[in-house]
Amino acid sequence: MRMNPDAAPGGPEEPKSFGERWREARAAFRNVPRAFQLVWQAHRGATLGMALVALIGGLLPISQAWVAKLIVDAVVAAVVDGIAAVVALRAVFPLLLVEFVLLTTGAVLNQVRTLSEHILHSRLGHTINTAIIRKSLALDLHYFEDAQFYDKLQNARRESNWRAMSMIRTSFNLLENVITLSSFAIGLLAFSPLIALLLFGATIPSFVVQTRYSRLTFRLLTWRAPEFRRMNYFEHLLTVDSSAKEIKLFGLGEPLLQRYRDQFWQIAHADEALAKRRSVLSTLWGLLATLSYYAAYAWIVFLTVAGSITIGAMTFYLTLFRQSQGTFQGLFTNIGQLYESGLFLENLFGFLALTPQMMTGQGRAVPHPVVQGLEFRNVSFRYPDREEWALREVNLVVRPGEKIALVGANGAGKTTLIKLLTRLYDPTEGQILLDGVDLREYELEALRQAIGVIFQDFVRYQVSARENIGFGQIEQLGDEPRIVSAAARGGADEVIAGLPQGYDTILGRWFEKGAELSGGQWQKIALGRAFMRDSEILVLDEPTAALDAEREYEIFQRFRELTAGRIAFLISHRFSTVRMADRIVVIEQGQLSESGTHAELLALGGTYARLFHMQAEGYR
Numbered sequence: 001m002r003m004n005p006d007a008a009p010g011g012p013e014e015p016k017s018f019g020e021r022w023r024e025a026r027a028a029f030r031n032v033p034r035a036f037q038l039v040w041q042a043h044r045g046a047t048l049g050m051a052l053v054a055l056i057g058g059l060l061p062i063s064q065a066w067v068a069k070l071i072v073d074a075v076v077a078a079v080v081d082g083i084a085a086v087v088a089l090r091a092v093f094p095l096l097l098v099e100f101v102l103l104t105t106g107a108v109l110n111q112v113r114t115l116s117e118h119i120l121h122s123r124l125g126h127t128i129n130t131a132i133i134r135k136s137l138a139l140d141l142h143y144f145e146d147a148q149f150y151d152k153l154q155n156a157r158r159e160s161n162w163r164a165m166s167m168i169r170t171s172f173n174l175l176e177n178v179i180t181l182s183s184f185a186i187g188l189l190a191f192s193p194l195i196a197l198l199l200f201g202a203t204i205p206s207f208v209v210q211t212r213y214s215r216l217t218f219r220l221l222t223w224r225a226p227e228f229r230r231m232n233y234f235e236h237l238l239t240v241d242s243s244a245k246e247i248k249l250f251g252l253g254e255p256l257l258q259r260y261r262d263q264f265w266q267i268a269h270a271d272e273a274l275a276k277r278r279s280v281l282s283t284l285w286g287l288l289a290t291l292s293y294y295a296a297y298a299w300i301v302f303l304t305v306a307g308s309i310t311i312g313a314m315t316f317y318l319t320l321f322r323q324s325q326g327t328f329q330g331l332f333t334n335i336g337q338l339y340e341s342g343l344f345l346e347n348l349f350g351f352l353a354l355t356p357q358m359m360t361g362q363g364r365a366v367p368h369p370v371v372q373g374l375e376f377r378n379v380s381f382r383y384p385d386r387e388e389w390a391l392r393e394v395n396l397v398v399r400p401g402e403k404i405a406l407v408g409a410n411g412a413g414k415t416t417l418i419k420l421l422t423r424l425y426d427p428t429e430g431q432i433l434l435d436g437v438d439l440r441e442y443e444l445e446a447l448r449q450a451i452g453v454i455f456q457d458f459v460r461y462q463v464s465a466r467e468n469i470g471f472g473q474i475e476q477l478g479d480e481p482r483i484v485s486a487a488a489r490g491g492a493d494e495v496i497a498g499l500p501q502g503y504d505t506i507l508g509r510w511f512e513k514g515a516e517l518s519g520g521q522w523q524k525i526a527l528g529r530a531f532m533r534d535s536e537i538l539v540l541d542e543p544t545a546a547l548d549a550e551r552e553y554e555i556f557q558r559f560r561e562l563t564a565g566r567i568a569f570l571i572s573h574r575f576s577t578v579r580m581a582d583r584i585v586v587i588e589q590g591q592l593s594e595s596g597t598h599a600e601l602l603a604l605g606g607t608y609a610r611l612f613h614m615q616a617e618g619y620r
Helices: 018-029 031-042 044-057 060-081 085-138 147-157 160-191 193-201 204-223 225-237 241-249 253-305 311-352 414-421 444-449 465-476 480-490 493-497 519-532 549-557 598-604 607-617
Strands: 374-381 391-398 403-407 429-434 451-454 537-541 567-571 583-588 591-596
Touching (some): 031 044, 031 085, 031 160, 031 311, 044 085, 044 160, 060 160, 060 311, 085 147, 085 160, 085 311, 147 225, 147 311, 160 311, 253 311, 374 414, 391 414, 391 591, 414 537, 414 567, 444 451, 451 519, 480 493, 493 519, 519 537, 583 607, 591 607, 598 607
Parallel strands (some): 403 567, 403 583, 451 537, 537 567
Antiparallel strands (some): 374 429, 583 591
16 A cells, blocks of 8 residues: 555545635634734834844845945955055944945844844744633633543644744744845846846755645644544653642552653653654755856856956855855745744634633622522533433422522533533523523623632642632632632631741642641631632532541531521532431432422432431441
8 A cells, every 4th residue: 555645643634625725724814813922912112123123134245245345346456446445444444344334234134133032032932822812711611521621722832932033033034034035036136037037947946845844744733633642641640740640649640640651752762763754855956056056156256257247246146146146045035934833822722712602691780689580491511522311300499598408420421410500511401590580691701700610639729728719709809808708617716827928828738838638637628718708699519528527527517507598509419417407309310300308308218218228237
């Protein structure tokens, strides 16, 4: 079987038609103005500085070559005519001064270019990273539960910073090359159109090779996004505190490091093979350009010896031959680099073009307080790209101030119900109504502000204890009494009292002078964060899973006080906890199977009673 010569190592590629390649090129070059928008946003002054350098720098080579011609001819004339050295120097001095100014201008322009690129490099990286993060913040939760999304994120992040900077640098170089080449072309065409064709035409094959391998390099790295993510995952796993204990105790360090190395070499070998092929072909076609230059060189020497042109003119044309071919080759190289960078930036702009599907209501305020309550009406839901239903025909009415406990096996649909309530997802079918209004009609941020949540996989923020609590209501981060009150209600006050700097202590070990907490202490901090929010609805998903029995008892003795006047959802596998709720709802395989008080469900003798007696048996 013949292999497609355009196939990149690591993945097959079907031969493309001219139309497909043209559309691909248009898509790549379409990113040039987008990249300029990013750079302009990063720093306008530096962008204008680079543009000025390109405009002036494009005219310097022809100016320097012409002044050099005049100097050589003046010196030769002085020697031939026997003019005194002092007189000859006086005649040549203005030309030397002009050349000095031109060279100084070139040096200044190089410094302006270097300074502008330095300023833009860090600012552009910040601008792009901010855009990626802001887009991630705007996207719906389902994106973050899709592996393909992380491939897109990986491709958007990879090389975007320097590719965008490279595209701008290349664009200005291209502009400078065009200006320079235009001035050279006038001189070359006036001298010999055939020589111009020879010099310029010999650089085209090298350009074709570079463009082809730019596309293949892009495809290789794009296809390898999952492997890059695995490498990043293994690197993270082997270097963070959360996994260090288990890695050491299970002896996983070297085996996981070997997996990291295997992924690296799999990518590296394919990349090196592609780079070698690119270098060999570029070198071979580069020889053609070199031969064409020396052919023109021989011709101009012949004309000089024959007396057809002056030595100054020979110097001028040799400079034009050498620099025009280099500039022409640079022009094609820059076009190829623009194409390659455009392909990579397509990943960035493709990611930034992702749109959230969760629509927000316009102008409807969330009721405060809740008067009619909450209703799940024929709610069914399945996750994107899955066929099975996570919830099916759920009907549940929750009265104002009522405390509901959700009970069921792992994967039964309890947390999914909460995700729908908080509009991390919308129902596939049915409605969720708050005071008779569909949640989708409320302004999204206002709705989420009205719901306080602590999930079982809560975040351990590596910031101060004050911020860990205050993040529950970020707008009130400066309200010290509110933070202290929330900490006390969640049981975090006694944890913070034992810290070296109290509320100012950095939690976790990621940063200097940080204090690590136990799992139960972290959970108290998270509970305090949930109580920081003055919400109409409170959701506690396994809120006491890491607490000892005594502290759990204390918290739930105060459960009604802590949630007074608010609707509360409590998810727990501990029946000593859920029995305190006004009503217990049992979820099985995405459906509500039982509902009632603790006593009612025990009398029913169904799933709840069976699970309760199983757990109680374990304590006998």
